[in-house]
Amino acid sequence: MAVPKKKMSRSRTRSRKAAWKVHAPRPVACERCGQPKLPHRACRECGTYAGREVIETE
Numbered sequence: 001m002a003v004p005k006k007k008m009s010r011s012r013t014r015s016r017k018a019a020w021k022v023h024a025p026r027p028v029a030c031e032r033c034g035q036p037k038l039p040h041r042a043c044r045e046c047g048t049y050a051g052r053e054v055i056e057t058e
């Protein structure tokens, strides 16, 4: 198992944690209907993912 060779300083740990920020996923436009959708998710409006229909819509 990998073990750290030196103790990491408090400021180094805290500066690394300060650089990592949570951000909301940026909505992208659906390539078929143009509605905003989340990336890497099927479109809720037309039910397509990567150009083919994957979920049923009414």
Ligand SMILES: [Zn+2]
Binding pocket: 030, 031, 032, 033, 034, 035, 043, 044, 045, 046, 047, 048
């Ligand atoms: Zn769509």
